[in-house]
Amino acid sequence: MVNDVSQDVLRRLAAHRNGAVLSLFLDLDPSKVPTAPARQSAVDAMLHEARRAVDGGKLEHDEQARMRAALQEIEGRLEPAAIPVEGARALAIFAPGPNDTVEVLRLPTPIDGQVVLDVSAHVEPLLHLADRARWCVALVDRSHASFHLGNEDAMPLSGTLDDDVRGQHRQGGWSSPRYERSIEQDVLVHFDHVADALARQLRDGSYEHLVLAGQQTLRSELEGKLEHDVRARLEGWVDLDLSGTSAEAVRAAAAPVIAQWRARCEQDVLARLTQGVGTPGGHGVAGLRSTLAALSDRRVATLVVGKALTSPGSRCPACGLLGLHLAECPADGAEMEQLDSIIEAAVGLAYEQSAEVVLPGPAPELEAVEGIGAITRF
Numbered sequence: 001m002v003n004d005v006s007q008d009v010l011r012r013l014a015a016h017r018n019g020a021v022l023s024l025f026l027d028l029d030p031s032k033v034p035t036a037p038a039r040q041s042a043v044d045a046m047l048h049e050a051r052r053a054v055d056g057g058k059l060e061h062d063e064q065a066r067m068r069a070a071l072q073e074i075e076g077r078l079e080p081a082a083i084p085v086e087g088a089r090a091l092a093i094f095a096p097g098p099n100d101t102v103e104v105l106r107l108p109t110p111i112d113g114q115v116v117l118d119v120s121a122h123v124e125p126l127l128h129l130a131d132r133a134r135w136c137v138a139l140v141d142r143s144h145a146s147f148h149l150g151n152e153d154a155m156p157l158s159g160t161l162d163d164d165v166r167g168q169h170r171q172g173g174w175s176s177p178r179y180e181r182s183i184e185q186d187v188l189v190h191f192d193h194v195a196d197a198l199a200r201q202l203r204d205g206s207y208e209h210l211v212l213a214g215q216q217t218l219r220s221e222l223e224g225k226l227e228h229d230v231r232a233r234l235e236g237w238v239d240l241d242l243s244g245t246s247a248e249a250v251r252a253a254a255a256p257v258i259a260q261w262r263a264r265c266e267q268d269v270l271a272r273l274t275q276g277v278g279t280p281g282g283h284g285v286a287g288l289r290s291t292l293a294a295l296s297d298r299r300v301a302t303l304v305v306g307k308a309l310t311s312p313g314s315r316c317p318a319c320g321l322l323g324l325h326l327a328e329c330p331a332d333g334a335e336m337e338q339l340d341s342i343i344e345a346a347v348g349l350a351y352e353q354s355a356e357v358v359l360p361g362p363a364p365e366l367e368a369v370e371g372i373g374a375i376t377r378f
């Protein structure tokens with residue numbers, strides 16, 4: 001499955017402050033839209049609802065004209081021949097997206113279809129998809145290697161490496177000690193090449209975390225060849241044969257390693273949050289009101305928010321300040337916008353200040369902060 005959502009994409013969407021944004025979500029779950037005609041009628045229904053929202057009289061004249069033009073572009077992008085459904089379980093469409101263009105994102109998981117016209121992009125349904133790290137799974141044997149780059153949604157093959165090892169062409173069972181040594185030498189040279197390739201891809205930013213697959217007997221030798229930086233990214237070994245292994249099998253084998261890593265990261269963030277909140281003068285705030293204040297002060301490093309949390313709130317259209325039930329901005333006196341969900345605005349403001357956003361599963365540490373808290377920079 002493909003996933004076009006990243007924290008960078010959400011950051012760009014959240015930064016949009018130039019008029020209304022239309023957010024469209026199209027479910028492509030094969031159990032709900034099994035055929036192309038079913039998909040087309042879902043697209044038509046969504047566009048019909050979007051047109052009604054745009055024509056509904058909420059928008060200024062210029063804005064309405066702009067949105068109608070955007071809708072026309074969306075229509076073109078979703079025509080049967082053009083719609084990017086390959087490998088996607090849902091689409092999220094934003095108009096205007098970053099740089100005033102229409103942004104079409106492919107999602108790896110189904111999503112409830114909906115149409116939202118608001119002053120900012122409706123990114124809440126995408127948040128859980130944004131914290132995907134970049135992973136490499138390298139399958140290595142004595143003379144070949146294949147590299148898969150991706151995450152828990154998909155792990156496509158990105159490259160292979162083959163070294164001609166003389167031992168493969170050996171005939172019969174005769175082998176002198178000297179010949180054996182030369183084979184081992186070739187394997188070690190092959191491992192050098194694998195280690196070089198992994199180091200290069202790490203420097204390129206192709207991956208952040210590494211999983212290796214290979215025979216038990218080769219593991220310590222290969223690990224010994226890895227550069228220090230690469231070894232630091234190694235999260236685990238899995239059992240996979242190099243030949244005939246599908247991208248899906250690689251994804252499935254790596255998934256438990258990725259899940260363990262994710263659980264450790266969440267534990268770490270929750271521990272730092274608990275410590276920051278519990279220490280006098282510490283770098284942590286707990287609860288919605290204090291978290292919104294810290295976000296408004298632009299001092300959040302990591303926003304931690306429970307997946308199910310919802311609450312109304314208010315936002316200053318002039319300076320971006322967030323509050324719970326404010327009629328007027330305490331900073332500049334502007335009339336506050338009243339929002340159905342302040343959580344999205346909080347996440348948007350977190351992205352704007354380059355904070356990390358973490359959405360852990362249910363945890364006592366999260367309950368202790370009323371479902372939302374932040375690790376602060378100062």
Ligand SMILES: [Zn+2]
Binds near residue numbers: 318321329331334
């Ligand atoms: Zn203000």
